Structures are given as structure tokens and as C-alpha cells.
Amino acid sequence: MPLSNEPVILFSPESASLLEILLAGTGFILLTFVGFILVGAAVAFLLPAYGGRKFQSFGLDLLSQVTASLPVAILVVLVAAIALYCAKLLYDPGLLNTAFWGGILFLLFLGLAVLALSRRLALSGGMISSGNALLAAIGILTVSASLFVLVSAKALLIMPEEWPFVGGNWGLILSWNGVAGFLEFASLSLAVTGSGVLAMYIPSATIGSQVQVPESFSPARNAGMVLAAIGLLIWPAPLLFDLLTMPERALSPSVFILAAISLVLAMIACLQLLASSGGVKSLRVAPVLIVVLALFLVHILADHAARGNVLIEPVLLARTLSVAPAEAGVKAEPPSAGKGVFEQHCTACHRFDRRVVGPPLNEVVPKYRQDIEALKNFIRNPVKKNPDYPAMPKLGLTEEEIAAVAAYLLEQTASDSGG
């Protein structure tokens, strides 16, 4: 499990930004889409099955326009796979293995396929029975479970200190921040579905005109408004929970500003819902969907900002755990006193083979080969000899230290020159 640090910054900053935008973008598409499918399916199946016959046509109508079909399921899983691959390319977290993530994606596909099946059964049967609802519930739970793992993984991306250990302990995928993220996803899904339903069932250009509203209009409108209102009103709680459970290094002024913007957007959407609840004459609700989508986008941007704060180069380069336990025989000989003095006092400015602050020692020390006392004098009281270099400071070494380091320097330069 412990690996040596490998260079991980494989991309130029421009490519890395593009990949991060792709990651955020696929996250946005995935979460909005799956949220809509999940809550749409829940509403479409559960309302008719338990709410009475009046919801049947609304449920069937909703099913025919949303929820999953097999091509949609494949597309969703593809988007999720792209998101996971972007995260792997960018940050190489080493979180578990391909088999695990393949399994999660398969679970997602399975859940969506079950939803597609229950939708087809309901539509071909012309009604939504409790059997349909049960099958749909299984699909919803499966999709929710895989989404929970994916959202938890998203939270884990801003906890790089956990990455080396997850392989040995899958439980480390779970975190309170992951739970907060999932609750945020759930509330935003309610809001997106509610406003989506409103937008689908209420044309925006019918203010004041006599419109023959479809039979499913009223239950649809009410369901949409209730869903959207619940989602928006719940939103601040998981948002605050997210801020509280986020690692402190992930926080920055931009994260707080985006959180504030999302609260303002939620408030605007609620006020729009309130304005549109006044009856047929106030039917402009398409903007609610736009505001809710903007809210979702701001949430994704806050995640992106948090990643930018945490996943900086000093963290990514130390993303694996380096342990080099001392083995018998590794240290063939104890380090000499002279070497110790050299490393403690001289390496700030000197190397043997190149200029650092002072000249390369291979060039200047051999002059003293016949006269170690002159070298010791110089180390004791350095004088500026070469105008190309700054003056060497007096180091305040003891006589023993000076003697030891002088001997070490002569020995190192003698062996280098092969003499």
C-alpha cells in the first residue's frame, strides 16, 4: 500500500483547468438529470398508487415525458464514467480499483434499467398499479444507493489525507460531508423536478388568455409547486451542514460567497412560486426552472472551488504515503562528524558540483589539498575572494567542527577527482 511519491502533475495548468471544468460539468449534468429521473419516478409511481385515481393520468403523462428509458440509462452511466475518469486523470487518488467503480456504475445502470422496465410496464398497461410502484421503488433505491456512493466519492476528493487508506478500509468512503452532499442533492432534485413539472405543464405565454387547460393540469401544478417548494425550503439546512462538515482547508471566501448566492437564488425561486400560485392568470413559471438550475450550477461551482482550494500541488505530490522503514544493513557506516557539520552548516550555500550561493566546492577546495591549515583558517575567518560571489559569512564553528569539516571536504574532493 505505501507507494513512493511519483510525479503527478501530468497536465499543463490549461489542460488541468479544462479537465476540472469537464468534471464539474459532467457532475452537473449527472446530478440534475438523475435527480429529475429519481424524483419524477417517485412522484409518477407513488402518487397514483397511493394518492388515488385522480393522479393516474398525471402519473402516466409524467412517465411518458420523463424517467428513464434504456438509451437514457446508458447515457447517464456514460456521463458518470466520464466524471470518474476525469477525477482519476486529474488527481489520481488511487481510490479503490476499477472493479469497484465499475460495480457502482453497473448498479446505477441496473437501477435505471429497472425504472425503464417499470415505466414500460405502466405505459403499456395504461395504468400504474402498486406492483409497478414496488418495482419502481426498487429501481429508485438502487439508483439512490449508487448516487450516494458517487456523491460520497465526490466529498472524498476534498479529503486527500484519507486516500492512502481507503483501499484497506472501504468504510472510509463514508463521511458526514458525503451525507451532506447527498442531502443537498436530494433537496435540489425535489426542486428541479417540481419546477420541471411546472414548466412542462404550464405554457408560459398564456397570461390572461382563455386557455383550455388539460385534465391533468391541476394535480400537476399542485404537485410541481409542492415539490419545488419543499426542495427549496429544505435546501439551506444541508447547505449549512455541508459548510460545517467541509474540511477547513477546502473553505475560502469564494465558497462562502457561492453558498450565499445559492441561498438568494432559492429565495428568489420561492418568491416566484408564491407569485405564480395566484391562479390561472399568473402562469409564468418557466423562470423558476431556470433559477433552480442556476442554483444547482452554483452548488457545483462551490464544489469546484473547494477542490481548487484543497487539491493544490503540495497536496497532490504528497497524496501517497511514503514510509521507508529502517532495514538492517542499510546504513553501512555511521555518518562522519565532518559530514554532519557539512550538512548542518554548509549545504545552504554549497554543493560540490554546482554553484548554489557559493562556488562549487570541487573547484575551490582542491587548492587547499597541500595546506589543510589554510582551509581551516578560511572557514574560521572567511574573506571575500571572488567578486562573482557574495561574501561567505562567519559561521561560529568550534575548532573540532572546523577540523572535521575541513578533512571531510578534502576527502570528498580528493575522491571525486580520482587522485
Next chain:
Amino acid sequence: MPKIIVKMALVGYFGLFLLLTAALAVYWDRWQKTPEQPIAFPHTIHAGRLELACTFCHENAARSPRAGIPAIRKCMSCHQTVAVDNPEVKKLRRHHQEEEPIAWARLHELPEHVYFTHKRHIKAGLQCSACHGEVRKMARMQRVRSLEMGWCVTCHRALKAPTDCATCHK
């Protein structure tokens, strides 16, 4: 219920959460974010370009529970003559002349009830970067690990180090 009251209730509800968010932001700004240091010491130059070992300055890391910060004398051993025109080095030299210790803002601090010893961790072969990140890439030093007990225990379990309470809570 009149709509105006519902509107006010909505604004009040979201306003409350906005206030709470602002409070969190202030708390973070005062207590949690990386503090400014009195002198802008760049590890990128010293640990990065000059490739100084961590223990060149933090001498006691391998032989003591505390790693420590070098005395001004250590800095002055080079900066008597090196980069004397740099404004940050001028601050350093002023501290040295006035014999005033530099009040570095401590970034890695554990509560008093925790006993942590650098010496044991280094002797076990752990790299400094495991807990402090790749410091040579940090122009401004920051803490990159939570240093929370859960994380310490996770690493101890993974590396088969002792997890007995008395190991760290003496």
C-alpha cells in the same frame, strides 16, 4: 394568510440562513484560515531551489518530540551576506539587530491532551511530506492535513503502529 406575510416569512427564513453562513465565514476568517506570518519565508526557495533538508532548519525533528523553529542565528548564518536587499530579509535582520524573537504563527498545533513525538515518527521511516505535504512547493506555508484523531488512528492501523489510548494520551 395574506401573501405579504408569507413573503416576509420567506425572506426572513432565507435571511436567517444567510446570517448563519456569514457567521460561519467570519469564524473561518478569524480562527481557521492560514494565518499571515510576520516574515514571508518561502519554503520554495529554501527547501525547493536550495534543496535544504527539513532538518537543516528544524534540527530537532529527528531527535525530539518537537521539531521546532530555527533560531534567528541560523537564518543569519547565510543572511548576513545573502539577499540582504530583499525586504523580508531586512525584516529578519532588524529582528536580529534588536534581539527580538520572530513571532511565527504556529500552524501545526495539537491540543495539550495529545502527546505527539516527531522523533518516533521519523525513526519509523515516515517522510515529512506525509503529514506536512510537499513543503518545498509551498511559497506560503499552510497546513494540509486535519491532524484529527480519526486520521492519526487510521494511519496507525494501516501501518500497524500502536493504537492503545496511552500511546498518545499519556
